[in-house]
Amino acid sequence: MTERNQSKLQFSIEESVWLNKGQEVDELYNLALDPDVTIEEMDDQICIRGYLCLTGEYRCKDEESKEDQQSVNPLSYRSFSQLEDTTEETVNLDHRFPVDITLPKNRVRNANDLYVGVDHFDYDIPTPSCIEVSASICITGVYEKQADEPQYEPEQTYEQQAYQTHQQDEVYEQEEETQSDDFSEEASNPFPILEFESRRSPQKYDHDEMEAAEYQAPRTQPQVGFSSRKDHDDNQQEYSLNYMRGSSYQGASHPEEVEAEEYASNEEYDYREEYEDEYEEEYSYEEEAEYDYEYEEEYEAEEAPAANKPPREENALYLTKMVTRDEEVLTKMKMCITQAGDSLDSIAGRYDVPASHLMRVNQLESEEIEEGQILYIPVSAHR
Amino acid sequence: MSMDILELIEQNYSLKPLRWKLKNEVLESDSGTKRIRIWSDEQAMNWHFSWRERLESNELLTDRMLRTRDGHWFLPYEHQFLTLHDERYEPYPKHNHEQVWGMLAGKLLSYGIEQANQVQEDFEHETREERFQSFGLHRRDLNLPVLNRSFPEARRRLVTFETIRDRYKHLKLPFLDPSIMPHQAKRVHGRLFWQGGDGPPEQSMKGICTLLSDWRVATDTQSLYKLLDAIHDHFPIEGGYDQLLAAELIAPYEVQRCVRRLESGEANSASASLDLFEREWESNRVLVEEVCYWIDHRSKKVVR
Numbered sequence: 297m298t299e300r301n302q303s304k305l306q307f308s309i310e311e312s313v314w315l316n317k318g319q320e321v322d323e324l325y326n327l328a329l330d331p332d333v334t335i336e337e338m339d340d341q342i343c344i345r346g347y348l349c350l351t352g353e354y355r356c357k358d359e360e361s362k363e364d365q366q367s368v369n370p371l372s373y374r375s376f377s378q379l380e381d382t383t384e385e386t387v388n389l390d391h392r393f394p395v396d397i398t399l400p401k402n403r404v405r406n407a408n409d410l411y412v413g414v415d416h417f418d419y420d421i422p423t424p425s426c427i428e429v430s431a432s433i434c435i436t437g438v439y440e441k442q443a444d445e446p447q448y449e450p451e452q453t454y455e456q457q458a459y460q461t462h463q464q465d466e467v468y469e470q471e472e473e474t475q476s477d478d479f480s481e482e483a484s485n486p487f488p489i490l491e492f493e494s495r496r497s498p499q500k501y502d503h504d505e506m507e508a509a510e511y512q513a514p515r516t517q518p519q520v521g522f523s524s525r526k527d528h529d530d531n532q533q534e535y536s537l538n539y540m541r542g543s544s545y546q547g548a549s550h551p552e553e554v555e556a557e558e559y560a561s562n563e564e565y566d567y568r569e570e571y572e573d574e575y576e577e578e579y580s581y582e583e584e585a586e587y588d589y590e591y592e593e594e595y596e597a598e599e600a601p602a603a604n605k606p607p608r609e610e611n612a613l614y615l616t617k618m619v620t621r622d623e624e625v626l627t628k629m630k631m632c633i634t635q636a637g638d639s640l641d642s643i644a645g646r647y648d649v650p651a652s653h654l655m656r657v658n659q660l661e662s663e664e665i666e667e668g669q670i671l672y673i674p675v676s677a678h679r
Numbered sequence: 680m681s682m683d684i685l686e687l688i689e690q691n692y693s694l695k696p697l698r699w700k701l702k703n704e705v706l707e708s709d710s711g712t713k714r715i716r717i718w719s720d721e722q723a724m725n726w727h728f729s730w731r732e733r734l735e736s737n738e739l740l741t742d743r744m745l746r747t748r749d750g751h752w753f754l755p756y757e758h759q760f761l762t763l764h765d766e767r768y769e770p771y772p773k774h775n776h777e778q779v780w781g782m783l784a785g786k787l788l789s790y791g792i793e794q795a796n797q798v799q800e801d802f803e804h805e806t807r808e809e810r811f812q813s814f815g816l817h818r819r820d821l822n823l824p825v826l827n828r829s830f831p832e833a834r835r836r837l838v839t840f841e842t843i844r845d846r847y848k849h850l851k852l853p854f855l856d857p858s859i860m861p862h863q864a865k866r867v868h869g870r871l872f873w874q875g876g877d878g879p880p881e882q883s884m885k886g887i888c889t890l891l892s893d894w895r896v897a898t899d900t901q902s903l904y905k906l907l908d909a910i911h912d913h914f915p916i917e918g919g920y921d922q923l924l925a926a927e928l929i930a931p932y933e934v935q936r937c938v939r940r941l942e943s944g945e946a947n948s949a950s951a952s953l954d955l956f957e958r959e960w961e962s963n964r965v966l967v968e969e970v971c972y973w974i975d976h977r978s979k980k981v982v983r
Contacts, residue, residue, distance in 0.1 A: 356831075371925045372837050373972040375964055379828050409896055 305435040306415065309348075313391050313427045318355055320424035327352035327419055329431050331412045333395055342404050344412060346396035350429060352389040389427075399438060409437035634669045647673045683760070684715060691747040691754055692763060705766055712767075714742070716877045718753070718760040722878045724855065726794070728752060728762075731875060734786050738779065740872040742766070767865035767872050773898050779871050780864070780894075781909020784887060788914040789855025795882060810837060814931055816939030825953045826937065829960065835933035847919040855886035859923035861893045884927040886921075891928070895966050903966075907973050921974045928967045933959035 315321065333346030395412075404410060416432035632643060640663040644651040651663065658671050665671065684703065685696040694710040718724035731741040742764040744752035754761040757759050773780065800982035813815055814837055816830050856876045865872040887910075895903050910916060916924060941949060 371839070371929060372967060373929065373964055374832050375961055376825075376829070379832055 303438050306333040306432060307437050308416075308432045309393075309430065311363075311393070311429045313350065313429060315427070317427045319387060321427065322355045322424065323423055324352065324354040324421060324427075327354075327389070327427070327429075329414050329417045329429065331395070331414060331433070333412050335407050335410050337401065337407055340401050342399045342401050342407055342410065344395065344410065344435070348393040348395055348396050348414075348431075348433070350389065350393065354387055354389060356387045397435070403439050404437060405439060406437070409503070411436045428587070474542075632671045632673055634665050634667055634671060636667045638665065638667070639663070639672075640665055643671060643673070649673060684756075685752060687756065687761070688713075688715075688763060692745060692822075693748055711765065712907055713745070714766040714874075716762045716764065717756065718762065718877065719878060721760060723877070724753065724762065726880050727875060727877060729739060729794075730787070730790050733790050734783070734873070738808070738870065739783055739786070740867055740870055742872070742874040748877050757852040763874075764874070767867055767874070769866045770862065771864035771866045771871045773861060773894065774902055776871075777902060777905035778909045778912075780861075781906055781911075783864070783871060783873055784859070784890060784906075786908045786911020787855060787859065788853050788887065788910070791855045791882075792851055792914075794880075795851040807841065807868070808839070810841065814935045815942075816931070816934065818938050818941075822906045823941075823949065823953060825957065826941075828933070829931075829934060836929045836931045840926045840930040841921050843929075847923055850919045850923065852882045852884065852923065854880040854882050855884070856890075857881040857883075857885050859886040859890040861890065863898060879886045880982075884924050885932070887924065888927045888932075891970065892963060892966055895961060895969065900969055903969055904973050907970070907977075911977065916974070917978070921978070925967065925971055925974060928963065928970055933963055 328349075328351050330349050330351070331346065332349050333344050336343045336345070397412075399410075412433065412435050414431055415434045416430075418430050420428040420430075422428060543626060632647075634643065640651050640654060640660070643665075644654050653661070653674065655663065657674050685699075685706065686879055688694070688696050688706075688708075694708045694713070696713075697707045697709065699706050700712060705712060707713075717728075728744055731743045735741045735743055745763040745765070746752055747754065752762065756830075762868075805813070811834060814833070816833050816837065819827055819830065837979065857878060857880070858876055863874045863876070865874060891903065891906070894906055907916065914920075933956055936959070940952045940955075
């Protein structure tokens with residue numbers, strides 16, 4: 297039996313919510329981020345699903361942006377009584393970040409102990425059309441070590457192959473695969489590698505839509521998923537967080553998930569600069585329990601609505617930096633915490649990436665790295 | 680000073696001033712009531728002289744500049760200019776006289792277009808924010824809820840105005856007296872006698888808008904449509920001028936007037952100014968709807 301040190305899964309979100317033309321913020325009255333999730337036990341998994349609800353009220357920036365609407369019915373204006381009906385031009389913001397987190401059941405003693413909360417929440421409005429949200433989300437009631445089974449049994453590998461949700465239909469598959477014999481790292485690593493993926497579908501800034509979208513809340517809805525999986529290569533437990541965004545998910549109760557590999561070629565999709573909206577997200581994984589191991593994070597932005605995590609035996613943390621346009625761009629990155637004795641060259645060699653590339657990606661001024669430093673490792677999306 | 684003017688008139692005009700009816704403005708003479716206008720802007724005076732001469736016809740009379748004994752139409756007066764005009768008081772009827780009114784407005788527009796040169800006023804050089812300020816749409820500091828509530832909509836209206844003006848910037852806008860009010864029309868021997876203003880002309884449709892606005896208040900929708908039809912007979916309100924007319928109506932001039940009233944601290948209380956503002960807002964809103972309906976209806980008739 298292993299020890300059961302209760303841990304707290306914690307990840308931070310830095311999210312930009314872009315408002316449609318004509319819905320720009322003039323003055324923000326209030327803003328709140330609250331989890332609205334349900335916890336379900338499914339086979340060997342515990343699923344946390346729901347939303348992070350970003351709600352608030354703001355006064356809409358009103359002037360310039362109404363040209364398009366005016367072109368629909370340009371030669372009229374509202375009476376005073378109608379102006380009173382829309383006092384102060386207040387717009388309600390209701391933006392939902394779907395959450396889909398799957399944890400191995402053996403990491404949770406009691407599902408009732410699980411608690412999802414927002415530790416820290418802040419926002420900024422760099423431009424009237426953008427609300428930047430930063431939050432720290434934590435999940436308590438998770439334990440570092442497996443409770444009832446030997447840790448990281450070599451033969452016990454499985455793969456979450458397909459994890460699809462198609463509007464009302466949801467298909468969840470798991471496939472078992474053989475695991476590699478190399479799991480030396482994980483033996484000392486309770487959460488060796490966490491993975492989460494992030495994606496957003498293109499914001500459709502169609503002018504016709506905007507004309508008809510007066511006073512609408514933003515149409516795009518990011519979705520966040522966080523699921524566990526095992527990888528046959530690394531034989532480690534892993535958690536994944538899927539972050540999905542797109543008009544195609546409007547109203548969908550669950551994110552649509554597709555196998556990650558399917559999106560590898562999506563990197564070749566045209567990236568149109570028609571709109572300059574850029575979405576950036578950054579997630580970090582923190583664990584209160586001590587660890588002195590290396591873990592990887594894979595950073596992935598996907599074309600399709602969601603990603604299905606291939607099973608791995610190592611935990612991998614996928615960070616996703618999304619740049620949303622008409623087509624999405626897929627990139628992958630791993631994240632590596634440098635250990636004593638590591639050098640930039642050794643890490644570059646380990647991941648078969650030029651050291652210069654690592655320096656550029658990590659904005660390093662020299663090849664010197666320190667123990668505990670996080671390095672982002674770019675990984676070919678076609679692999 | 681007033682005595683000097685009366686003496687000056689008696690010396691130069693073939694009439695004998697009797698007394699002031701309105702000091703330094705209107706006088707009684709042995710040839711009827713006359714109005715004096717003092718001009719400091721010679722260019723504006725010339726423009727006002729020109730349109731009065733141009734519009735005068737058998738069907739339409741204007742308060743032309745009366746000629747002096749020497750045949751001049753103005754007198755130098757203290758580094759300014761003095762002109763003398765007939766003054767009448769019997770209002771010209773509106774109902775069932777839309778054709779005559781339409782002829783007047785149409786001729787004013789036609790002449791205004793003739794006068795317009797290729798260079799538009801510096802409207803286009805004004806930034807949007809400057810335009811908002813010129814309409815007083817930045818005056819939240821007045822802290823008047825009624826006014827504040829109107830600002831977002833007023834800004835949208837101004838943007839619409841700007842958009843349409845920009846869309847038809849290739850069209851010349853007429854030079855018009857910025858205020859063309861129905862009460863300026865008098866009846867003389869059964870004919871319409873138009874008493875013009877003396878302000879500098881503006882290159883916009885604003886003057887026609889003031890006419891339509893007052894007309895709608897004084898008459899009804901059907902009469903307004905007849906007037907528009909009559910104007911259209913003399914100056915085609917089409918090919919973009921219909922849109923420019925609508926744009927001018929959309930522009931939130933009533934907000935501008937209200938802010939100016941409040942800023943000037945006129946005798947009216949703030950609440951009275953705001954009441955007037957609300958009435959003007961609603962009245963203009965209905966006018967916009969009716970004029971747009973007329974534009975739409977007329978264009979459909981043309982398509983047929």
